[in-house]
Amino acid sequence: MESICPIDSLCANEISALLTPPSPLQVQEYYDKLLSARKCSSVIVKQDGKFGKGVYAAMDFKEGEFILKDQMLVGAQHSSNKIDCFVCSSCFRFIGTVELQIGRKLYLQELGASRSHGCDIGDLSNTSEYCHEIDSSDGEDSFMEREENTGECASGSSEAKVRLPEGVVESLMNGHMMLPYSKEFSLPSVVPCPGGCGEAYYCSTSCAEVDWNSSHSLLCTGEKSDTACREALLKFVKHANETNDIFLLAAKAISFTIVRYHNLKASHLVEQGKYDTSCVSNHCDLSVLLEAWRPISMGHKRRWWDCIALPVDINSSDESAFRMQIRDLAFESLQLLKRAIFDKECEPCILPDAKLVIYAFIDLVVASPVEDYFLYIDDLTYPEKEEADKITKPILDALGEDYSICCQGTAFFPLQSCMNHSCCPNAKAFKREEDRDGQATIIALRSICKGEEITISYVDEDLPFEERQASLADYGFRCRCPKCVEEEP
Numbered sequence: 046m047e048s049i050c051p052i053d054s055l056c057a058n059e060i061s062a063l064l065t066p067p068s069p070l071q072v073q074e075y076y077d078k079l080l081s082a083r084k085c086s087s088v089i090v091k092q093d094g095k096f097g098k099g100v101y102a103a104m105d106f107k108e109g110e111f112i113l114k115d116q117m118l119v120g121a122q123h124s125s126n127k128i129d130c131f132v133c134s135s136c137f138r139f140i141g142t143v144e145l146q147i148g149r150k151l152y153l154q155e156l157g158a159s160r161s162h163g164c165d166i167g168d169l170s171n172t173s174e175y176c177h178e179i180d181s182s183d184g185e186d187s188f189m190e191r192e193e194n195t196g197e198c199a200s201g202s203s204e205a206k207v208r209l210p211e212g213v214v215e216s217l218m219n220g221h222m223m224l225p226y227s228k229e230f231s232l233p234s235v236v237p238c239p240g241g242c243g244e245a246y247y248c249s250t251s252c253a254e255v256d257w258n259s260s261h262s263l264l265c266t267g268e269k270s271d272t273a274c275r276e277a278l279l280k281f282v283k284h285a286n287e288t289n290d291i292f293l294l295a296a297k298a299i300s301f302t303i304v305r306y307h308n309l310k311a312s313h314l315v316e317q318g319k320y321d322t323s324c325v326s327n328h329c330d331l332s333v334l335l336e337a338w339r340p341i342s343m344g345h346k347r348r349w350w351d352c353i354a355l356p357v358d359i360n361s362s363d364e365s366a367f368r369m370q371i372r373d374l375a376f377e378s379l380q381l382l383k384r385a386i387f388d389k390e391c392e393p394c395i396l397p398d399a400k401l402v403i404y405a406f407i408d409l410v411v412a413s414p415v416e417d418y419f420l421y422i423d424d425l426t427y428p429e430k431e432e433a434d435k436i437t438k439p440i441l442d443a444l445g446e447d448y449s450i451c452c453q454g455t456a457f458f459p460l461q462s463c464m465n466h467s468c469c470p471n472a473k474a475f476k477r478e479e480d481r482d483g484q485a486t487i488i489a490l491r492s493i494c495k496g497e498e499i500t501i502s503y504v505d506e507d508l509p510f511e512e513r514q515a516s517l518a519d520y521g522f523r524c525r526c527p528k529c530v531e532e533e534p
């Protein structure tokens with residue numbers, strides 16, 4: 046099948062350099078530096094040759110003890126989840142107030158129900174650009190929609206919900222209505238994107254700054270951005286939302302690399318005493334590009350279209366056609382992105398071969414304060430509960446069963462993605478009461494001795510042997526942990 050976006054032969058060497066896995070020495074240096082920069086002395090990353098790299102305890106841990114927090118490198122909330130949860134675009138903490146979370150969701154729910162196009166949510170937060178359109182214009186689902194589309198906006202489901210009296214939703218959203226005991230659940234104030242896009246919001250100016258400097262400066266569609274770029278970006282986002290929102294995360298990874306490249310190049314020039322950058326060549330400096338790409342390359346596996354699990358509704362005899370189709374889809378997405386953020390020096394990392402590797406992406410989850418709020422109300426005793434219920438019960442009925450949806454997305458966690466799987470793991474990713482953002486927290490499931498490998502389970506380890514292996518096939522490997530070796534028939 047002809048590629049929509051053939052690889053530019055001029056960049057072939059650079060692309061091949063970007064796709065070459067880092068050497069064991071580079072991997073070791075990278076993780077030693079990362080752990081030291083994070084002042085994390087509880088673990089080390091090393092490569093023992095059995096399953097590649099792994100994470101090892103640098104001290105003893107007791108059962109239930111905190112091992113580490115892993116800050117994501119890039120992450121994105123699922124498009125469909127943006128309707129249910131209003132979170133910081135950088136750390137994924139819930140923002141605003143419990144009332145705003147509820148009012149906004151109800152508003153969008155109503156809008157979804159009143160429009161045959163599901164979740165086109167209009168101007169409220171401009172998130173319509175991020176939303177899957179359920180009724181695509183040609184009426185056909187793509188493979189990717191069938192495979193990945195969690196899809197329907199949860200809030201826009203056809204389930205009949207009880208409507209609130211007119212004006213209540215608006216009062217919740219604009220802060221005129223306070224719910225009983227909501228002060229117990231205070232959230233950070235909403236900080237809009239400094240570029241004025243109305244799509245990204247933050248929990249603090251520092252989060253806004255981190256996101257801007259990491260990738261959003263290239264992906265912002267605000268008024269300050271160039272009109273042509275803005276239109277190209279909007280087309281790219283629309284395509285991603287209609288096909289697969291993983292492209293939005295890939296765009297963040299590419300933008301992260303481009304921004305890093307220019308920062309690294311500038312600091313190298315300063316080190317060399319060349320303060321006047323106007324006369325510096327704008328040719329790609331491959332060694333700098335490789336350095337900029339390094340953090341992403343640590344999660345590099347195979348190309349996305351080669352390793353994505355075959356959807357259940359695709360016959361295995363159609364597998365190659367399926368892979369060609371998603372590869373072409375990826376090329377299409379990339380062409381759109383290239384128009385929006387084209388950068389001559391970083392061209393090799395915007396080409397499809399370099400972009401569409403899979404980065405050991407892991408689910409990102411943050412619990413909803415709305416759930417905590419209603420649980421709190423439920424736990425009140427008479428007469429406080431009766432009083433509170435008069436106000437909260439109609440709201441809960443209007444929200445329906447999905448009142449407690451958590452923030453969901455996908456992210457690349459550099460340390461968690463080094464943790465090997467075991468069907469008898471000694472640790473797990475676990476959100477404690479205080480873990481209110483998108484960082485991953487790892488907790489010991491039993492006592493762990495210094496030097497022992499820290500393992501987590503990628504699947505339900507209580508399943509029978511064959512079912513565990515079948516689930517792990519989706520991750521592209523056959524488990525050889527001690528439990529599986531023992532149970533192997």
Ligand SMILES: C[S@@+](CC[C@H](N)C(=O)[O-])C[C@H]1O[C@@H](n2cnc3c(N)ncnc32)[C@H](O)[C@@H]1O
Nearest residue numbers: 096097098462463464465466522523524525526
């Ligand atoms: C998320 S990565 C873990 C880090 C990985 N070892 C590395 O070098 O990047 C998962 C990969 O590690 C290997 N792996 C992890 N646990 C394994 C196990 N129990 N049995 C066999 N291979 C395993 C597989 O190749 C799997 O695709």
